[in-house]
Ligand code: HEM
Ligand code: SF4
Ligand code: SF4
């Protein structure tokens with residue numbers, strides 16, 4: 001086994017292959033606080049990629065209600081349990097020393113790769129979900145957390161921040177196009193690859209022999225087995241859009257379907273530059289700014305060890321221990337910064353879902369202080385790959401009054 | 411004391427010798443080492459490629475081949491198992507028959523967690539001085555693998571198993587572009603796994619070390635497998651000489667053969683299997699007469715005779731020592 005550096009864990013870890021990094025990495029930030037669970041993202045992926053025979057149960061994008069929901073059922077609880085059994089009580093972080101290469105401290109527990117290395121029979125820890133677990137993809141929709149340890153009881157008293165006693169939130173999930181994918185480590189015939197140009201992870205449909213090792217060893221359960229072709233398929237990151245080869249894009253990298261259709265404007269997706277195996281400093285790339293500079297967006301279950309590339313702004317109202325388990329020790333800082341945003345952060349947050357074209361760089365034009373608030377009406381400007389302006393938005397949304405003669409028109 | 415031991419040793423040697431003679435007479439061999447040979451004799455009777463239980467197989471001499479777990483590279487699995495191998499040829503085609511015990515017939519791959527029973531034979535592409543690693547060959551000494559899967563046998567015997575066969579209510583009212591292969595990417599790319607109209611339950615493959623297994627576009631191996639009363643019999647049949655960089659066979663030649671078996675019920679697939687080492691495969695000009703029931707009796711008689719003789723010799727030795 002090779003040793004690779006995982007910045008999300010702040011340390012080296014075991015992996016089946018030597019480090020090899022793409023030129024750019026597909027990445028996204030999902031702001032959980034804003035999601036309304038309309039499932040428009042889910043349907044846009046389904047109507048683009050998975051509407052054929054054998055894909056009935058496939059939802060490459062899904063939105064599940066936490067803490068009870070999950071697709072496949074309880075995927076994360078099961079993974080956490082497997083890790084706990086492999087290393088009882090050891091899944092802990094040391095966040096006393098933070099740094100650029102270890103923004104969340106150091107993870108002292110075991111990753112899915114390390115937990116499997118002890119036995120040596122497999123490249124990663126995992127399990128194969130049953131058919132039943134893939135049914136009812138939105139099970140426990142809107143089901144709130146009850147009183148702990150008391151069946152059928154919930155907290156009925158009024159609730160307020162920082163932590164709600166009665167709570168749930170929506171978790172939006174696609175393939176994480178991980179830096180150290182569990183699926184790639186698992187495949188014994190190297191039928192899965194990570195593209196050097198954008199880090200998108202794809203299953204070669206010609207080489208796959210339906211072994212389902214990827215289904216078993218992707219901790220996020222994003223590859224799925226298709227019984228009509230007897231091979232596995234997964235989220236393709238809408239690569240024709242991301243590479244700008246879809247005729248619709250006019251040759252410019254464009255956000256994926258599930259991102260560009262998001263009603264709640266919770267999603268921002270793009271490509272980050274990679275140099276010497278690490279994210280190159282690129283302060284004005286909105287993804288870099290949100291995850292590395294402001295650190296408001298965090299990886300999902302970083303302790304699994306795959307270095308996932310979808311980053312989440314954690315929900316403000318959820319009990320912190322639950323969030324720390326899900327997003328690591330960066331949670332408290334992320335929520336603080338999101339709750340009291342800097343001028344720049346507030347402006348950059350306007351760029352979510354502002355344009356279909358991928359924003360490679362932003363600039364800020366400072367505006368007036370907004371009367372009666374501590375806020376400034378700054379303007380965020382987004383630029384495409386060729387550095388042409390594609391979008392311009394101010395913190396205060398423009399206000400339009402409908403003229404009298406159009407009062408009743410739609 | 412010393413004389414007694416000498417007599418016993420003599421007896422045991424005699425016993426071993428007679429068992430060996432018995433096994434040779436019956437052509438029954440234990441393939442515990444690479445020196446063991448599977449002989450494909452010439453069959454004058456027709457060998458039907460679609461019936462592994464045809465009576466012609468009583469004329470082929472069985473060889474017991476021990477398989478063990480694949481423990482070289484992850485994913486590792488499998489276990490100790492024994493298969494019985496037989497082989498025949500008819501100048502045109504080579505036939506290899508595998509037989510092993512399996513309590514459950516696992517012949518579907520339509521749900522997320524179902525895996526198919528399977529079996530494979532492996533030959534060096536070029537027989538000769540460098541015998542490839544039995545683990546799927548080497549980069550400079552490739553192997554030709556023929557793999558049979560129970561799921562493909564089901565597709566052939568009963569028609570392609572589709573979503574509705576597993577879950578009658580799973581299908582949706584409307585599948586746009588239903589007939590366009592591009593929405594079945596594996597099918598559009600010619601992956602044999604995605605074929606809906608299969609002609610053979612056996613895949614013809616090449617490999618040059620593990621992880622390099624490659625399907626070929628030449629689906630030239632025929633055969634059939636059938637599960638009866640707790641055991642599988644699988645028959646592989648191929649023209650002895652074919653176009654392409656595949657193993658070639660000819661009367662009078664020797665090559666190597668290895669076996670592998672997968673148990674679907676134990677989630678076995680890929681490297682998770684039981685494998686044998688290489689044994690010798692001889693394509694013999696001799697006509698297959700079959701060992702029949704008679705040879706078994708010859709062995710029994712020889713063994714019993716040897717045991718009796720040993721006892722007599724041992725007793726005689728002891729008496730001499732006393733006297
Ligand atoms: C200990 C020795 C062996 C090792 C380490 C080994 C390893 C592997 C691995 C890692 C795979 C999955 C990767 C791939 O598809 O290329 C595989 C698949 C396969 N191997 Fe082997 N192998 C061994 C011996 C054999 C033997 C003796 C045979 C045939 C007689 C064989 C036939 C196959 C076949 C047919 C597959 C495809 C399996 C499927 O479709 O489920 N292997 N092997
Ligand atoms: S479209 Fe956006 S708001 Fe709607 S469910 Fe998806 S992520 Fe949430
Ligand atoms: S989320 Fe799963 S399928 Fe996607 S790259 Fe990571 S390990 Fe592979």
Ligand code: SF4
Pocket residue numbers: 044045046048049060061174175235236237238256257258259
């Ligand atoms: S990126 Fe594209 S393929 Fe992946 S979940 Fe979103 S819409 Fe589906």
